[in-house]
Amino acid sequence: MTKVWFITGASRGLGRAFTEAALAGGDRVVAAARNVKPLEDLAEEHRGRLVPLTLDVSDRHDVFDAVKRATAAFGRLDVVVNNAGGMLYGMVEEATEEQVRAHMDVNFFGAVWVAQAVVPHLRAQGGGRLLQVTSMGNGGGMATVGFYGAGKAALDSVSEALAMEVEGFGIKVTIVQMGGYNTGLFTAGTTNTAPQPPYEALRAEMEAMWGDAVAPAPETAAPAIMELARLPDPPRRLIIGSQSFDHVLEMDRAQADLYRSWEHLSRTAPG
Template identity: 70%
Template sequence: MTTARVWFITGASRGLGRAFTEAALKAGERVVAAARDLSPLDDLAAAHPENLVRLTLDVSDRAAVRAVVDRAAAAFGRLDVVVNNAGVMLLGMVEEATEEEVRAQFDVNFFGALWVAQAVVPHLRAQGSGHLLQVTSMGSSGGFASTGFYAASKAALDSLSQALAMEVAPFGIKVTIVQPGGYGTDLFTRGTTMTGPHPEYEPLRVQLSEMWGEDAGPDPSTAAPVIMELAGLAEPPLRLIVGSASYDLVQQLDQARTQEYRTWEHLSRQAPG
C-alpha cells in the first residue's frame, strides 16, 4: 500500500491553488493549505477533516512563512510536494506604476516564493526527498504590454528556481518550474491591482482589450490532472508548460526570439567574449 503524500500549497483557497488542493485530497493525499483567507476552503475542510490542515499565511511576511512552514511539516510529519503558488498581478504600463505597487508585486510573486523555498528546503533536505513546484507563468520568458511587472516577477522566480534546482539536487530534492497559461481564476479580478491610467496609453489599452476579448480562460480544475501526474514522476522535468494553447504560443515566441538572434548574429559576433 502506497503511503499518502503530504502537500503544502500556498495560495490554496482560490484558482489554481484551490484546484490543486481539491485534486490532491480527492486522490487520498494529505494537504496543508495556506492562504490569507481560508474561508473558501470550508467545504473541503468539512469533507476531509483528517487530511486537510489550513494555515493562515501572507507569504510576503518572511517570519510568518518560516513559522507556518514549520507547522506544516509538523502537521503530518513531513512534506513531499510543495506548490509555491501564491501570486498577485499588477496590470498597467511601465510608466504608470508607483514604487509601492511595484514592490507589492515583487513582495508576493518573487520574495514570497523565495521565503517559502528557503523555509521548506531544510525540511526536504533532512528527509532526503521532496518535490518543489515553483508556479511561474507561460509569460515568464518575456514581457507583454501592460503585464510587464507580473512577467518580470515571474521571470525572476523562474531564474532563481533554475539555480535552486541545481543547488538542491544533491539532497534528493526535485524542482519543477510550472508555467501555466491563462486560466479562469481570481488573478485578473480579486488578485489584480490596476495602475492609474495615463491618457497617452488609451489607444493601446483599447487594442489590448480587443485582442484579449471576454474569454476568462479554462477552469483551473482542468490543470489539476497535469499537476497530479507531474507530482508522481520519479524524474520530473525542470520546466513544464501547462496548457495546450500556451504551449503553442511559447513555442512561437521562442522561435521568433531564436530567429532574431540569428538575424543579428553578425553584429553580436563583432564583439569578443
C-alpha cells in the first residue's frame, strides 16, 4: 500500500530530499513550508500526488488548520516528518530576546504544535508514524550553536514522553538524530547574532573547527528514512549518518567517563 506523508520544512534541504524520495517510491505527500514556490516543479511533475501547503509552524492556529487540510487532501496521514527548523548562530550572551524566542518558536514550539495537531488524526485512524527530526548532537551544547542544541534537546525530551503517551494508540514515534548534511541550514536557514569583541578568538576557533569540508547531500539520508518508515516495529530513536553514529558513541563514552571521575563527590549526598 502507498503511504501518505506530511512533511514540514519541505521546500529545501532534508525536507525536500524526503519529499522527493517518498514520491519516487510511489507515495503521496503533503509538503508544507513557509514558501512553497520551490515546490512548484515537483507539484507539476507529480500532479495529483503532491500537495504543497503554505505553513508557518510557529503559528499554532495555522498548524492545526494546515493539518486538517493535509488530512483532507488524501483522506489520511501515515508518516508525519516534523522537520521544519532553523539556526540561531552566535554566543549565548549575544542573542537578543527576540532572536531566542523566534528560534524556539520554530525549532521547539513549532514541532510541538505539529505533534499536538496530528496525534488526534493518527489516533482516530488507528495509528501512524511520527518522525521527530532532532540532531546527533542534542545531548549537549556547543559554543555558537547553543540555542540550536537547546531546541533540539527540548524536542528530544518531549518526544520521549510523547512516544510513551501515544504508543497505546498504535502511533510510533521515532526521534531521528540527524548528522551533518549540506542542507543550507548555515546559510539560508541561519539568523546571526551581532558579534561582541570578547568572543572574537573563540568565534574564530569554532569557525576553524567547522572547517571547509563539504557535508553529504541531503538526498543521501533519504534511503534510511524511507526504510525507517517501512519498519513494522521502528526504534524509539535512530542516528542518521555513519560518522555521526561514531561521534554520538564517543560523546556518550566521554560523558560516562566524566560521571565516573566525580562519582566520589556524587555519592557524598543521599538521594
